Amino acid sequence: MSVYIQNISTVVPEHSYDQAFLRNRMKEYIGDKEITQRIIHRIYSKSGINKRHTVIPDFNANGDPRFFFQEDGTLNVPTTGDRNKLYVQKAKQLFVKTARQTITENPSVNREDITHVITVSCTGFFAPEPGFEIIQKLGLPTSTQRFHLGFMGCFAAFPAMKMAKAFCESQPDAKVLIVCLELCSIHLQPSEVTDNLISASVFADGAAGVLISKNKPKSTASFELTQFTTSIAQESEKDMAWTIGDTGFDMILSTYVPDIIEANLKQSIQPLFANYQLTADDINHWALHPGGRAILDKVQKSFGLEEAQISPSRKVLADYGNMSSATILFVLKDLLNRPASKKQEAVLAMAFGPGLTIESGLLQKIQSS
Incomplete structure (x- = not known):
C-alpha cells in the first residue's frame, strides 16, 4: 500500500538575526x-548560514523582555526552569x-x-x-490518537514518518498529522569550549507540519514514502549528545561529527540501495539534514554529487540554520515546491x-496528474 506526504508547512518565530550580527554579539x-x-x-563566518x-x-x-542580555550590558544565564518556562509559553503557541496552518493548506483534509x-x-x-x-x-476529535517523540534530536522526524506510514498501512482511512518543533536558542550557553561554540553557531x-495518508494528491506534487533504514556509528555517542544541566540543556556537537558521518555514510544507506537495486547515480535529489556546512560538504564529496542535487539543503542552512528535528522537513518542502x-x-x-x-529514507517525488 502506497503512503504519501500530502503537504508540508513551515513556521518560524518572528525574531531573526543575521549570522554576522550574532557572531559579533x-x-x-x-x-x-x-x-x-x-x-x-571563524566558526560563524564559515558556517554557511546567513x-x-x-x-x-x-x-x-533594545530587545524586551530581557532573557539573555540585560539592560546594564551584562550577560544573564537563565536556569533550566526559566528556560523551560519560556519553552512552554512559546512552544504551545507555535505547535x-x-x-x-498544515491542515488549512491542504484543501482535501478537514480537521x-x-x-x-x-x-x-x-x-x-x-x-x-503538545498533541493534547x-x-x-483546533477542536479535533477527542478520539484522535496522539503520540510524542522527545529527546531524539535532529533525526526525530524520521521515526515520526515511520510511525505515520505504519498507521496508514494498518488503517486505510488514517490521516496523520506530524508537527516537529524545536526552540534550540533558549539553551545558549556562555561557554568558551569549542564544541559549545559550534552548537551556538548553528542551532x-x-x-x-506534515500530513500523511494513503491518498495520492491529484493537484499538487507529493512524496511517496518508500522505505526507511537506521544505522548507528560505533563509539560515537559522545560526539553528538546532550543532557539536562542546571542552566539549560548542555549540547555537544563535536568537530569530529562530519568525519564520523562520512566514514559511515555508504554502509548506512546500503540496505535501501540493495532492496531496490539502486546506486547513488539513480538518486535525483539528496534531501540532507543541514546539521552544518561541513556535513553537507562531506556527503557531497563522498557521493560525487552535483551542487543542484543538494541545493535545498544548502538553502535551508543559509536561511534558517539547524532547527534540529524540523530542519529536514524544511528541506523536503523546498524540494517539493x-x-x-x-x-x-x-x-x-x-x-x-x-x-x-544516521536515519535515511527513500522517497519518490511524484508530480500531480
Missing part, C-alpha cells in the same frame, strides 16, 4: 580572550499555529479527518504533551543525530 559577550574571539569569528530565527527578543540592544497526531521536540517538555494542546485548540528555532524534470524522481533523505544515528 558572541565575540562581545563570550570571547574575553583574543584566541576565543578568533575561533568565534540568518537564524529565535523566540528570544533581546539579542538586539498550535503550525498544526492549524475531523485527522486520526493521529504525532508531535516531536527535544528542546523542552510539558504535560499534557493541538487537539484542544535555531522553527517548526514544521521546485519544478520537476520528470513525472517521478527518486529522493534520498537523510538526517543525523545523537548516537551518532
Whole structure:
C-alpha cells in the first residue's frame, strides 16, 4: 500500500538575526580572550548560514523582555526552569499555529479527518504533551490518537514518518498529522569550549507540519514514502549528545561529527540501495539534514554529487540554520515546491543525530496528474 506526504508547512518565530550580527554579539559577550574571539569569528563566518530565527527578543540592544542580555550590558544565564518556562509559553503557541496552518493548506483534509497526531521536540517538555494542546485548540476529535517523540534530536522526524506510514498501512482511512518543533536558542550557553561554540553557531528555532495518508494528491506534487533504514556509528555517542544541566540543556556537537558521518555514510544507506537495486547515480535529489556546512560538504564529496542535487539543503542552512528535528522537513518542502524534470524522481533523505544515528529514507517525488 502506497503512503504519501500530502503537504508540508513551515513556521518560524518572528525574531531573526543575521549570522554576522550574532557572531559579533558572541565575540562581545563570550570571547574575553583574543584566541576565543578568533575561533568565534571563524566558526560563524564559515558556517554557511546567513540568518537564524529565535523566540528570544533581546539579542538586539533594545530587545524586551530581557532573557539573555540585560539592560546594564551584562550577560544573564537563565536556569533550566526559566528556560523551560519560556519553552512552554512559546512552544504551545507555535505547535498550535503550525498544526492549524498544515491542515488549512491542504484543501482535501478537514480537521475531523485527522486520526493521529504525532508531535516531536527535544528542546523542552510539558504535560499534557503538545498533541493534547493541538487537539484542544483546533477542536479535533477527542478520539484522535496522539503520540510524542522527545529527546531524539535532529533525526526525530524520521521515526515520526515511520510511525505515520505504519498507521496508514494498518488503517486505510488514517490521516496523520506530524508537527516537529524545536526552540534550540533558549539553551545558549556562555561557554568558551569549542564544541559549545559550534552548537551556538548553528542551532535555531522553527517548526514544521506534515500530513500523511494513503491518498495520492491529484493537484499538487507529493512524496511517496518508500522505505526507511537506521544505522548507528560505533563509539560515537559522545560526539553528538546532550543532557539536562542546571542552566539549560548542555549540547555537544563535536568537530569530529562530519568525519564520523562520512566514514559511515555508504554502509548506512546500503540496505535501501540493495532492496531496490539502486546506486547513488539513480538518486535525483539528496534531501540532507543541514546539521552544518561541513556535513553537507562531506556527503557531497563522498557521493560525487552535483551542487543542484543538494541545493535545498544548502538553502535551508543559509536561511534558517539547524532547527534540529524540523530542519529536514524544511528541506523536503523546498524540494517539493521546485519544478520537476520528470513525472517521478527518486529522493534520498537523510538526517543525523545523537548516537551518532544516521536515519535515511527513500522517497519518490511524484508530480500531480
